[in-house]
Amino acid sequence: MAEFSEISKKEIEEILNHYPTKQAALLPVLWVAQEQFGWISEGVMDLVAQTLDISPAHVYGVVTFYTMYYRKPVGRCHIQVCRTLPCALMGAESILEHLEKKLGIKEGETTPDGQFTLSTVECLASCGTAPMLRLNEEYRENLTPEKIDQLLAALK
Amino acid sequence: MDYVLTKNFNVPEAYRIDVYERTGGYQSLKRLFTMKPVDVIEEVKSSGLRGRGGAGFSAGLKWSFIPKDGKKNVYLCVNADESEPGTFKDRSLLELDPHRLVEGVIIAAYAIGAKTAYIYIRGEFDLPHTRIKAAVAEAYQKGYLGESILQSGFGLNLYVHRGAGAYICGEETGLIESLEGKRGYPRIKPPFPAIQGLFQSPTIVNNVETLSVLPYILMVGANAYRAIGTEKSTGTKLFSVSGPVQRPGVYEVPMGTPLRHFLQEQAGGMLPGKVLKAVIPGGSSMPVLNAQEVEEVNLDYESMASKGSMLGSGGVIVIPEDYCMVKALANLGRFYAHESCGQCSPCREGTGWAAKVLARLEAGKGEAGDIDLLLDIGRKMTGATICVLADSLAMPMASFIKKFRPEFEEHLTLKKCPKG
Ligand SMILES: Cc1cc2nc3c(=O)[nH]c(=O)nc-3n(C[C@H](O)[C@H](O)[C@H](O)COP(=O)(O)O)c2cc1C
Ligand code: SF4
Ligand code: FES
Numbered sequence: 001m002a003e004f005s006e007i008s009k010k011e012i013e014e015i016l017n018h019y020p021t022k023q024a025a026l027l028p029v030l031w032v033a034q035e036q037f038g039w040i041s042e043g044v045m046d047l048v049a050q051t052l053d054i055s056p057a058h059v060y061g062v063v064t065f066y067t068m069y070y071r072k073p074v075g076r077c078h079i080q081v082c083r084t085l086p087c088a089l090m091g092a093e094s095i096l097e098h099l100e101k102k103l104g105i106k107e108g109e110t111t112p113d114g115q116f117t118l119s120t121v122e123c124l125a126s127c128g129t130a131p132m133l134r135l136n137e138e139y140r141e142n143l144t145p146e147k148i149d150q151l152l153a154a155l156k
Numbered sequence: 157m158d159y160v161l162t163k164n165f166n167v168p169e170a171y172r173i174d175v176y177e178r179t180g181g182y183q184s185l186k187r188l189f190t191m192k193p194v195d196v197i198e199e200v201k202s203s204g205l206r207g208r209g210g211a212g213f214s215a216g217l218k219w220s221f222i223p224k225d226g227k228k229n230v231y232l233c234v235n236a237d238e239s240e241p242g243t244f245k246d247r248s249l250l251e252l253d254p255h256r257l258v259e260g261v262i263i264a265a266y267a268i269g270a271k272t273a274y275i276y277i278r279g280e281f282d283l284p285h286t287r288i289k290a291a292v293a294e295a296y297q298k299g300y301l302g303e304s305i306l307q308s309g310f311g312l313n314l315y316v317h318r319g320a321g322a323y324i325c326g327e328e329t330g331l332i333e334s335l336e337g338k339r340g341y342p343r344i345k346p347p348f349p350a351i352q353g354l355f356q357s358p359t360i361v362n363n364v365e366t367l368s369v370l371p372y373i374l375m376v377g378a379n380a381y382r383a384i385g386t387e388k389s390t391g392t393k394l395f396s397v398s399g400p401v402q403r404p405g406v407y408e409v410p411m412g413t414p415l416r417h418f419l420q421e422q423a424g425g426m427l428p429g430k431v432l433k434a435v436i437p438g439g440s441s442m443p444v445l446n447a448q449e450v451e452e453v454n455l456d457y458e459s460m461a462s463k464g465s466m467l468g469s470g471g472v473i474v475i476p477e478d479y480c481m482v483k484a485l486a487n488l489g490r491f492y493a494h495e496s497c498g499q500c501s502p503c504r505e506g507t508g509w510a511a512k513v514l515a516r517l518e519a520g521k522g523e524a525g526d527i528d529l530l531l532d533i534g535r536k537m538t539g540a541t542i543c544v545l546a547d548s549l550a551m552p553m554a555s556f557i558k559k560f561r562p563e564f565e566e567h568l569t570l571k572k573c574p575k576g
Contacts, residue, residue: 018274018315020355026337027320054337065339065497067321068279084241085440085487086398086473122323122491123241123440124280127398127471128405137282 002043004051008036012051022052026062030069039070067121075110075117077155080134083120086127095131096120098145102152115155157384160372160392161365162408164253171287173294176255182300184374188263189308196267200370203378204390209235209326209363210439210469212457221350222268222358231354232265232273233335233361236288237319237326239278240439241491242471245394246364248406250277250284253368254291258314260367262300263374265312268360272313276331279320289316323495327543328361329353330497341499342543365394385411389456393467397423399474400430411456415445418455419474431477434560438468440488441548443555444475464555480575481560482567485553486514492549503546506537510549517564520572527557527564 004012015028029052033044040048040063042056049056063069081096100106103116110117126132129141140151164170164179176182188196201216222230234257238246249257257275265273275292277285292314295301303311317335319325325334329343332354353359369391373381382390389411395418398404402424409418415437419425426432435445437453443465445453453463460467475484493511498504510533513526534550541547557564566574 018313018317021336023337024335024355027334028318030320031318052337058338062337062339065322066279066319069320083487084491085484086242088487089399089473089475089479089484121280121321122494123239123243125238125244125247125278127242127244127473128396130398130404134280134282139282 002037002041002047004033004047005036008032023054023058025052026054026059027066030059030063034069039073041071073110073114075115077115078117078119078136080119080121080124081107082122082124082126082130082132082134084123084127086123087130087132090130092131094145095133095143095148098148102148157392157410158372158376159408160381160384161249161253161256161368161394162406164256165248170252171254171291173255173291173298176253180375181255181371182259182298184259184371185262185300185306185308187374188266189306189310193267193269196263196374199378200267200373203373203381204385204388205366205369205373205381206389206457207363208365208369208393208470209328209361210240210441212467215362215366218350218362219264219268219360221348222360223351224269226269228357229272229355230268230270231357231359232261232268232270233328233331233354233359234261234273234275234367235326235328235331235361235363236275236277236281236284237331238281238364238469239323239326240441240469240471241488242396242398242436242473243439243469244396244398245406245470247281247284248394249364249368250281250288254284254288255295256368256371257288257364258291258295258300260370261314262305262312263370264360264362264367266310268358270360271311273315274335274354275314275316276325276335277316277318278325279318285316285318292316322497323491324497324543324545327545330543331361332359339497341497342545344542386454386456386458388458389467393455393470395422395455395470395472397472397474400427400476401425401474402427409455412459413455415453415455415472416451418472419450423472423474426474426476432474433477433479434475434481436471436473436475436552438466439471440473440491441544441551442466442468443551444559446559478575480518480573481556481563482514482518483573483575485556486511486518488552489514489549492545496545500541500546502537502540506533506546507549509533510553517567518573520567520570522568524568526568527561531557 045059049059132141205215206212324330325340330340334340349359407422489511493507537546538550
């Protein structure tokens with residue numbers, strides 16, 4: 001079974017101080033788990049459930065409700081293109097098409113070498129600098145096809 | 157005009173506590189601790205401040221619903237989930253001036269008697285999360301948080317809690333459920349959070365912008381705040397403007413500013429070659445305005461209502477003449493269908509069905525009667541659900557069809573989108 005690292009254990013100990021119930025620590029502890037393991041497998045869900053004295057079924061229900069907990073491994077570069085109306089008005093569709101062509105994958109897929117995963121997401125509160133995407137944990141804004149080319153070249 | 161919320165936006169590194177203090181930051185606490193909590197509530201009531209999260213309910217009045225018997229812990233939750241399409245003002249506040257929010261949190265917590273507060277921040281906010289966490293740590297170090305703040309005897313613990321991707325967690329009871337470690341399913345109300353909220357205890361949920369106004373009100377007093385804006389919509393407000401305008405971004409203007417003026421002066425007018433067709437004035441959940449209405453309406457709650465729309469979160473989305481309104485609405489249909497939490501069947505089925513009909517209309521595969529079908533779906537899901545997400549699609553849908561019906565009919569007769 002999966003085990004938390006010493007660093008993760010320390011973080012979890014601190015997190016538990018913030019709440020009167022253990023269950024309330026579930027989202028933050030899942031973040032710690034995703035940081036350590038990269039994604040949330042069933043084994044990791046069991047570990048989290050055990051750590052917080054809650055049922056694995058509850059953990060599963062929560063993990064599947066939120067979009068940001070990964071239930072399978074993602075590429076080293078996770079490209080998340082915003083497609084909601086304000087971005088769409090500024091050409092989000094052509095940005096996505098360009099990425100699909102350049103990477104040779106469709107939205108929702110990962111390149112065979114595991115380098116890139118391409119996703120679409122809803123409004124990331126960056127509509128004034130549309131079109132935009134989130135690359136792992138960083139926003140890239142005011143995109144053009146040329147900027148995408150530069151970005152991909154730097155990431156290859 | 158005094159800038160209430162954006163005065164530090166151009167101050168380099170105002171997110172650092174020493175810089176913030178040099179701009180007069182945390183000064184309002186001196187006055188705060190000379191006041192009784194009820195007097196703080198009265199002052200905020202009298203300022204006319206209305207919640208900036210979307211509903212526009214009096215902030216002071218909402219606080220006054222917290223029971224004063226002191227029997228249970230009271231909690232304050234900061235709504236930093238900002239996910240309403242077209243809205244990006246809270247992100248600016250968190251990135252550029254996070255200590256203003258921390259100072260506001262201390263004021264609100266003192267007023268309602270909360271000893272614990274949580275900032276619920278959306279999971280995708282990377283830089284805002286870094287900035288607010290650093291600000292909270294600095295505030296603890298300087299004695300603005302923790303036990304007996306500035307030797308006042310009042311103590312407050314403030315924690316940052318990161319969400320994980322779900323629009324519905326911006327709804328205040330969805331937020332509370334999520335904070336308790338559950339799916340973000342909105343609760344049936346009553347009981348309202350002020351009576352039974354987080355951990356079964358009295359709770360106030362306030363938006364980032366609402367709380368960030370408080371230091372100003374304490375410093376200058378309710379009268380000075382009320383002197384800005386209109387009689388019923390007092391003060392300034394942040395507006396996020398997006399779409400093909402010259403200067404999209406976040407701007408602070410007094411309530412009551414004519415929208416036409418705002419679009420020209422702040423947003424800089426349309427990009428070359430673009431003509432304004434419509435504006436969604438308050439985030440994507442609000443009814444759309446046509447070009448004529450844009451000329452006539454002001455940026456305040458009452459004026460928006462008189463045109464059948466709402467100020468909402470202040471997300472001003474500008475749609476140009478060359479963008480298809482069916483495509484625009486289909487995009488929103490997809491968004492709300494995706495974000496429905498699925499608890500109530502009128503919302504789950506209604507948003508899903510509307511999204512499907514809109515997609516086929518857009519593709520030129522619509523069937524006779526589809527337009528009225530959409531209106532009917534909208535009517536059936538309005539007011540029939542636990543939260544107002546269902547209305548948030550029904551309202552734009554009804555207004556898009558009412559004001560731009562010919563564009564919808566064209567898709568039926570031409571069997572394709574005329575804009576290609
Ligand atoms: C579907 C839905 C989503 C919402 N999203 C947000 C949000 O992202 N941020 C926010 O402050 N309020 C949001 N609200 C409004 C909150 O329910 C609540 O009214 C608000 O946080 C109260 O704060 P205020 O009184 O300071 O405005 C949302 C409401 C609904 C129905
Ligand atoms: S109206 Fe929709 S989003 Fe709101 S509680 Fe019901 S199903 Fe969930
Ligand atoms: S619509 Fe893309 S960031 Fe808001």
